Amino acid sequence: MSTNTNDILVQGKHVTKSYHGNVVLEDIEFDIRRGEVHSLVGENGAGKSTLVKIITGVTPRNNGEVDFDGHELPIDFPRTFVEKLGIAVIFQELSLIPGLTVAQNIFLGREPKLGKTRLIDKKKMVTDAEAIIKKYNFPLDPKAEIDSLSIGKRQLVEILKALSMDSKLMIMDEPTASLNLKESKLLFDIIKNLREEGVSILYISHRMEEVFELSDRVTVLRDGQKVALLDREEISPERIISLMIGRDLSVSDYEESVLKTVSGDTILEVKKLCSEKKFSDISFSLNKGEILGISGLVGSGRTEIVRAIYGVDPITSGSVLFDGKEITPTVKQSISLGFGFVPEDRRQQGVFMQLPINKNICSTNFDRYTRMGFVNEKGEDAIAESGINMVSIKPKDPNYIVGNLSGGNQQKVVLAKWLVRDLSILIIDEPTAGIDVGAKDEIYSVINNLARKGVGVLLISSDLPELTRLSDRIIVLREGKMIKEFKDQSITEEEVLRASSGLI
Amino acid sequence: MIPKLFHKYKLLFILILMAAVLSIISPRFLTKENLSNVLWSISIVGIMVSGTIYSPITSGVDLSVGSLAALSGVLFAKFMITFGFGLIPSILLTIAIACTIGFIHGLIITRINVPPLIITMAAKTYLFGIAMLISKGEMIPIMEPSSFMAIGGGKILGFPIPIFIMVIFILLSHILLKKTAYGRKALAVGANPVTAELSGIDAMQIQTIAYILSAFTAAIAGLVLCSISQLAYALLGQGLELEVITAIVLGGTPLGGGGFGTVFGALIGTVMVGFIGNGLNLMNVPSSFHPIVTGLVIISALALNENLRMGSGTKLKKAKL
Numbered sequence: 076m077s078t079n080t081n082d083i084l085v086q087g088k089h090v091t092k093s094y095h096g097n098v099v100l101e102d103i104e105f106d107i108r109r110g111e112v113h114s115l116v117g118e119n120g121a122g123k124s125t126l127v128k129i130i131t132g133v134t135p136r137n138n139g140e141v142d143f144d145g146h147e148l149p150i151d152f153p154r155t156f157v158e159k160l161g162i163a164v165i166f167q168e169l170s171l172i173p174g175l176t177v178a179q180n181i182f183l184g185r186e187p188k189l190g191k192t193r194l195i196d197k198k199k200m201v202t203d204a205e206a207i208i209k210k211y212n213f214p215l216d217p218k219a220e221i222d223s224l225s226i227g228k229r230q231l232v233e234i235l236k237a238l239s240m241d242s243k244l245m246i247m248d249e250p251t252a253s254l255n256l257k258e259s260k261l262l263f264d265i266i267k268n269l270r271e272e273g274v275s276i277l278y279i280s281h282r283m284e285e286v287f288e289l290s291d292r293v294t295v296l297r298d299g300q301k302v303a304l305l306d307r308e309e310i311s312p313e314r315i316i317s318l319m320i321g322r323d324l325s326v327s328d329y330e331e332s333v334l335k336t337v338s339g340d341t342i343l344e345v346k347k348l349c350s351e352k353k354f355s356d357i358s359f360s361l362n363k364g365e366i367l368g369i370s371g372l373v374g375s376g377r378t379e380i381v382r383a384i385y386g387v388d389p390i391t392s393g394s395v396l397f398d399g400k401e402i403t404p405t406v407k408q409s410i411s412l413g414f415g416f417v418p419e420d421r422r423q424q425g426v427f428m429q430l431p432i433n434k435n436i437c438s439t440n441f442d443r444y445t446r447m448g449f450v451n452e453k454g455e456d457a458i459a460e461s462g463i464n465m466v467s468i469k470p471k472d473p474n475y476i477v478g479n480l481s482g483g484n485q486q487k488v489v490l491a492k493w494l495v496r497d498l499s500i501l502i503i504d505e506p507t508a509g510i511d512v513g514a515k516d517e518i519y520s521v522i523n524n525l526a527r528k529g530v531g532v533l534l535i536s537s538d539l540p541e542l543t544r545l546s547d548r549i550i551v552l553r554e555g556k557m558i559k560e561f562k563d564q565s566i567t568e569e570e571v572l573r574a575s576s577g578l579i
Numbered sequence: 580m581i582p583k584l585f586h587k588y589k590l591l592f593i594l595i596l597m598a599a600v601l602s603i604i605s606p607r608f609l610t611k612e613n614l615s616n617v618l619w620s621i622s623i624v625g626i627m628v629s630g631t632i633y634s635p636i637t638s639g640v641d642l643s644v645g646s647l648a649a650l651s652g653v654l655f656a657k658f659m660i661t662f663g664f665g666l667i668p669s670i671l672l673t674i675a676i677a678c679t680i681g682f683i684h685g686l687i688i689t690r691i692n693v694p695p696l697i698i699t700m701a702a703k704t705y706l707f708g709i710a711m712l713i714s715k716g717e718m719i720p721i722m723e724p725s726s727f728m729a730i731g732g733g734k735i736l737g738f739p740i741p742i743f744i745m746v747i748f749i750l751l752s753h754i755l756l757k758k759t760a761y762g763r764k765a766l767a768v769g770a771n772p773v774t775a776e777l778s779g780i781d782a783m784q785i786q787t788i789a790y791i792l793s794a795f796t797a798a799i800a801g802l803v804l805c806s807i808s809q810l811a812y813a814l815l816g817q818g819l820e821l822e823v824i825t826a827i828v829l830g831g832t833p834l835g836g837g838g839f840g841t842v843f844g845a846l847i848g849t850v851m852v853g854f855i856g857n858g859l860n861l862m863n864v865p866s867s868f869h870p871i872v873t874g875l876v877i878i879s880a881l882a883l884n885e886n887l888r889m890g891s892g893t894k895l896k897k898a899k900l
C-alpha cells in the first residue's frame with residue numbers, strides 16, 4: 076500500500092515507558108492514518124491504556140518520539156493542549172465530574188459565554204447540549220446530574236463530550252465496556268461517519284467482533300511489545316486472539332460448559348418487588364446451581380433490582396425470601412448469608428484504588444482472618460494469594476496498589492474479593508467489563524464451577540454472547556418491569572435483544 | 580536503592596536533618612537534658628495525636644480535642660475536689676464523659692451528615708464554654724493526691740513520666756492501626772466509603788469510633804496536663820487541636836482519608852514541631868518571631884513531603900484539569 080507521509084496523522088517511534096523499573100511499553104512503533112479506524116488490542120496489562128496516556132500527555136514517555144500532524148509532541152502536556160491539537164479522548168476510567176450535570180460535563184472548560192463577558196451562558200449550554208444529544212440520538216437528559224446516571228449512560232456522556240469537540244483524532248479506550256448492543260451499534264454508526272469525514276480513530280476493545288467490524292488496521296500488543304500490524308484483509312478474530320495471547324486458543328478454551336445439575340431447591344425468591352420510580356412488580360426465583368441472566372437496556376432497572384436484593388437500596392413493597400424464609404435485605408445480613416456482590420461501577424464501588432491488592436481482596440473477609448479484633452497476617456496473605464490465583468491477577472504481587480493495575484486487572488480484583496468467600500448466591504453486574512478474551516474464558520469457568528457447586532448466580536450483562544452462553548434462564552426487563560422470561564437453554568442473542576428493545 | 584530507602588523513611592531523614600542542623604547551630608541541642616525537655620514539651624500533643632489521627636484517616640477531622648482536654652481537666656478537678664469522688668472514680672468518670680461526647684459527635688457526623696469540620700469547630704467553642712461555666716473561669720489548683728501529682732512531676736530513668744505515657748499511647752495506636760480489624764477498616768473507609776459499605780464494613784460505625792478515640796486521648800491528655808501544671812483551667816487546652824492536626828499532617832497522614840495513615844509518622848511530625856520551638860529558643864530568637872518561623876518551616880516540610888509522596892501522580896492531576 077502506498078502511503079504518502081501526509082496520510083499519516085500520528086506517528087510513534089521507539090516509544091518506551093516503564094514504571095519503577097518495570098517496562099510497560101518497549102520500543103513501540105506505530106502510526107495512525109488520516110481517516111482510518113485503527114484498533115489497538117492486547118491482553119489485560121499489555122500496555123494499551125498506557126500508550127493512550129502517552130499520546131495524550133497524561134503520562135510522560137521515557138523514550139522515543141510521538142509526532143502529531145507533522146509536529147513532535149512534548150513529553151507531557153496539559154489537557155487543554157490536547158484539545159487544541161484536535162485530539163479527543165474517551166479514557167477507560169471515565170473522567171466526568173460527578174456533581175455536575177450532563178451539559179456542564181460536555182462543555183467543561185469550553186462553556187459558551189454571555190456576550191463578551193466571561194460569565195457562562197447556562198441557557199445556551201443546555202440548548203447546545205440538547206442539540207448534540209438529539210443529533211446523535213442518545214437517551215440523555217442534559218440537566219441530569221452525573222451522580223444519578225448509570226455507568227452505561229455516563230459512558231454515553233463521555234462519548235458525546237468527545238464528539239462535541241471538532242477533532243482530528245478520537246481515541247476510545249474500551250468505549251463499549253458497559254454499553255448494550257443497541258447503544259454499541261449507535262456508536263459504530265457514529266464511528267463510521269467520522270471516518271467518512273476524515274477523522275482518525277484509535278479504538279481499543281476486548282470485543283473481537285467490534286474490532287473486526289470497524290478496523291482498517293489493527294496493532295497487536297503483547298506484554299508491552301508490538302507483535303503485529305494487520306491490514307484490513309489480514310484481520311480475523313482468531314488471528315488477532317492468537318497474536319494477543321501468543322499461542323492458538325486451544326479447543327478447551329471454547330468448550331461448552333459441562334451440563335450442570337441444577338438441584339431444584341430454591342435459594343432465592345423475589346415476590347412482587349417494587350421500588351419507587353425504579354422498578355415494580357418483579358417476581359422470580361433462583362435455584363441452587365442456577366445461573367439466572369437479567370437482561371435489559373441501560374436504564375431498564377436491572378442494576379437497581381439486584382442492589383435492592385443485596386440490601387443497598389430500600390424496597391417499597393414486596394418480599395425477598397432466602398432459603399424459604401422472608402428477609403429484609405441489609406448488606407451485612409446478605410454477606411453473612413453468603414451473598415457476593417460485584418457492582419457495575421468498579422472504580423467508585425468495587426475497589427479501594429489507593430490500597431494494595433491484598434487489602435482489597437481481604438476487605439470482605441474480616442470474619443476469616445481476624446480473631447478478637449486482631450489480624451492474623453498469615454491468614455490474610457493466604458486469602459489474598461488464593462484470590463490472585465483464582466482469576467490470575469497480573470502482577471501477582473499482593474502489595475501492588477490497585478490504582479496502578481490495568482483496568483481489566485482491577486475488575487479481576489473485584490471478582491476475587493467475593494470468589495474467595497464461601498458463597499450461596501453471587502450477584503454479578505457486568506462481571507467481565509474490560510476483561511480480555513482469554514481471561515474471560517477463565518472467569519466463565521470459575522462462574523460455571525461455582526454454579527456446579529450449588530451457588531445461585533444472578534448475572535447482569537450487556538454482553539449478549541456472555542449472557543446467553545452462561546445463563547440457564549434469562550429474564551428481560553424494560554422500564555422497570557419484567558417483560559419476558561426465556562426458559563430453554565437455546566436462547567439466542569437475537570431474541571434477547573428484540574425483547575429488550577421492545578420488539579416482541 | 581538509596582532513593583527507595585529515602586522514599587520510605589523520608590520523614591525520619593528530614594527529622595535527622597533538622598536535628599543535625601540544630602546541633603551545629605547550638606552545642607546544647609544534643610544533650611540528654613535538652614532532648615528530654617523537647618520530648619516532655621510535646622508529650623501532651625503526642626498523646627492526643629495517637630487517638631485524633633483516626634478522624635483524618637476516616638476522612639474527617641476533629642478540632643474539638645483541645646477544648647475537650649481542658650474540659651476533662653476541669654471535670655476531673657470538680658469530681659475529685661468539689662465532690663470528693665476519689666482519684667480513680669474521678670478519672671474513670673471523666674474519661675467516660677469525654678468518650679460519650681466523642682460518641683455524640685460521631686453520631687451527629689455520620690447519621691445527620693453534618694461535615695466534621697463544622698460540628699467539631701462548634702464543639703471546640705461549646706466545650707470551652709462548658710469548661711468556663713463549670714470552673715467559673717477560674718484556675719482550680721490541684722495538689723493532691725501525691726500519686727496523681729507524680730504523673731506530671733515524676734521521672735523514670737531520668738525522663739519525665741509523660742514521655743512514657745506518650746510512647747505507650749503511640750505504640751497502642753500503631754498496633755490498632757496496623758494489626759487490628761479496626762485499623763484495616765478505618766483505612767478502607769478513608770479510601771472509599773461506598774466500596775467499604777458494599778464490602779460489609781459499617782463505615783458509619785468505624786467513623787463514629789474514630790471520634791470516640793480522639794475524645795478518649797483528649798481526656799487522657801487533659802488529665803496529664805492537670806498533673807503537670809498542678810491545676811485545671813478552661814484555657815489550658817487552647818490551640819492544642821491545631822498543633823495536633825499539624826503534627827498528624829506533617830507526619831504524612833493527609834486530611835480527607837485516601838487510605839493513608841501512619842502513627843509513627845505522626846509522632847515524628849510531633850517531634851518536628853517540638854524541634855522547631857526548641858531550636859528557636861536555643862538560638863534566642865525573640866518569641867514574637869516564633870509563629871512566623873514555625874509556619875514557614877511547616878510549609879517547607881509539607882511541600883517536600885507532598886512532592887515525594889505524590890510522585891508522578893501530580894502530573895496526572897495537572898492533566899486532568
Ligand SMILES: Nc1ncnc2c1ncn2[C@@H]1O[C@H](COP(=O)(O)OP(=O)(O)OP(=O)(O)O)[C@@H](O)[C@H]1O
Pocket residue numbers: 094099117118119120121122123124125126167469470478479480481482483484509511
Ligand atoms: N501508575 C502506574 N504505576 C505502576 N504501574 C502501572 C501504572 N499504570 C499502569 N501500570 C502497569 O502498566 C501495565 C500496562 O497497563 P495498561 O493500563 O496500559 O494495560 P491495558 O493494556 O490498558 O490493560 P486493560 O486491557 O486491562 O485495560 C500494567 O501491568 C499495569 O499494572
Ligand SMILES: [Mg+2]
Pocket residue numbers: 123124125167248481482483
Ligand atoms: Mg486499559
